[in-house]
Amino acid sequence: MFLLVRRLLGVVGLGARPDEKDVEIAVLRHQLAVLRRQVARPRYTSSDRMLLASLAQLLPRPRWSAFLVTPATLLCWHRDLVRRHWTYPQQRRGRRLDDVVAQLVLRLARENPRWGYPRIVGECRKLHVQVSATSVRNILRRHGLGPAPRRGGGPSWSQFLRDQARGVLACDFLTVDTVTLTRLYVLFFVGLDRRRVWLAGVTEHPSAAWVTQQVRNLVYHLGDNGGGPYKFLVRDRDTKFVRGFDGVFADESIRILRTPVQAPKANAFAERWVRTVRAECLDWSLIWNRRHAEQVLSTYVEHYNTARPHRGIDLDTPDPSTPAGDPTSPIRRIDRLGGLLHEYQRAA
Numbered sequence: 001m002f003l004l005v006r007r008l009l010g011v012v013g014l015g016a017r018p019d020e021k022d023v024e025i026a027v028l029r030h031q032l033a034v035l036r037r038q039v040a041r042p043r044y045t046s047s048d049r050m051l052l053a054s055l056a057q058l059l060p061r062p063r064w065s066a067f068l069v070t071p072a073t074l075l076c077w078h079r080d081l082v083r084r085h086w087t088y089p090q091q092r093r094g095r096r097l098d099d100v101v102a103q104l105v106l107r108l109a110r111e112n113p114r115w116g117y118p119r120i121v122g123e124c125r126k127l128h129v130q131v132s133a134t135s136v137r138n139i140l141r142r143h144g145l146g147p148a149p150r151r152g153g154g155p156s157w158s159q160f161l162r163d164q165a166r167g168v169l170a171c172d173f174l175t176v177d178t179v180t181l182t183r184l185y186v187l188f189f190v191g192l193d194r195r196r197v198w199l200a201g202v203t204e205h206p207s208a209a210w211v212t213q214q215v216r217n218l219v220y221h222l223g224d225n226g227g228g229p230y231k232f233l234v235r236d237r238d239t240k241f242v243r244g245f246d247g248v249f250a251d252e253s254i255r256i257l258r259t260p261v262q263a264p265k266a267n268a269f270a271e272r273w274v275r276t277v278r279a280e281c282l283d284w285s286l287i288w289n290r291r292h293a294e295q296v297l298s299t300y301v302e303h304y305n306t307a308r309p310h311r312g313i314d315l316d317t318p319d320p321s322t323p324a325g326d327p328t329s330p331i332r333r334i335d336r337l338g339g340l341l342h343e344y345q346r347a348a
Contacts, residue, residue: 002026032066044069053077097139101131104331105139111333111342114280116147122309126317127344128327165192169254170234172270173206174277178287185240186297187214190269191230195310196318197273198222199301202294212244219252232257234267276304284340296337303336307343 003026035042044052056064056074064071104127108120115123117133117140124131137147174186187200198221200214222230233249235241236259246256259266281300287293309315326346334343 029066042069049077050081053081097131097135101129102139104129105131105136106143106145108344109136109140109145118311118315119309122311122315123344125315126309127331127346167229167231168192168234169230169232170267170270171200172236172267172274173238173240174274176202176282176287176293178289178293180288182289184287184290184293186293187211188270188273188301189218190273191318192269194318195269195312196305197301199294199297202290202297204290206240208242208244211240211242212248215245215248219248230254234259234270236264236267237261281337281340285337299337300341303341303343 003023052067052069053074056067056078059066061071064074067074101124104124105120108115108123112119117136120136121131121133140147169189169191171187171189174188176184176186178184182204184202184204185206186202187206189198189200190196191198198218200218201210203210231253232255234257249256264271277297277300281296285296287296305319306317309317329346331344332347334345335341336343
């Protein structure tokens with residue numbers, strides 16, 4: 001309407017010719033009104049905020065309607081600009097990690113992409129390298145490496161249950177399918193206090209006689225190697241656990257605790273080990289026959305008991321009898337199962 005009135009006045013010879021700047025301002029104001037109708041919330045960068053906050057101080061307050069943002073937003077931006085101008089840079093204080101430690105953390109993270117921060121901390125602690133989970137996170141972020149999925153700590157009841165785990169044994173069957181689609185049954189036991197695993201046996205036909213004999217072998221092994229004393233055994237209601245199975249433990253004064261029907265969480269430690277052995281070993285291997293399954297699982301159980309840190313026991317290994325070596329000697333990597341598993345030790 002402004003331009004139309006000016007043009008009509010110019011036709012009849014009234015008024016001066018409109019200034020180009022006035023025309024440009026009118027065009028910009030109209031375009032600004034169009035943008036306001038189409039854009040609900042514009043996005044501003046840091047440089048945009050600084051520029052608009054500075055220009056707002058040069059423009060009278062009644063003319064602030066030309067901005068897309070409210071006057072309160074402009075004042076907030078200006079206060080933030082002043083605060084940043086008069087704020088001195090903070091000096092970070094803290095212990096700087098050696099490059100050797102950083103390189104070790106990066107090596108463990110790159111060679112083991114499924115390891116989380118606590119697992120790397122535990123592996124470093126085995127190698128006499130002190131580093132925190134926060135430092136590991138900062139090192140990996142600095143080099144563009146993201147975290148691996150991991151669980152947070154449990155509630156206060158976890159500590160209580162951990163204290164009660166001494167003397168409790170859990171068992172279950174694990175199924176493995178071979179390349180020829182033959183199903184194998186793996187009987188294993190887990191000590192809840194140190195998370196130590198015993199591999200009882202692997203078979204295609206878990207008969208009553210076979211199960212009972214494997215339990216006798218385990219009890220004999222625990223008695224000779226000081227693996228007890230255990231007072232309770234947690235198992236599910238699988239029919240493969242026959243009367244002779246319970247009888248062997250009853251002779252050793254071990255009480256059988258059967259889980260409720262369809263309640264796998266009641267035997268959580270055994271179920272968790274099944275998930276661990278699948279995620280770290282079986283899902284990445286092809287099993288040919290029973291003998292091959294025994295070889296693979298025996299190697300993994302040895303790695304699990306002697307070299308793998310566990311969060312449930314303060315990032316220690318179930319069997320801490322492995323010598324740590326000289327803290328000043330170089331670190332060497334030991335490959336197991338063709339490089340599927342990595343162990344790190346100080347060279348002798």
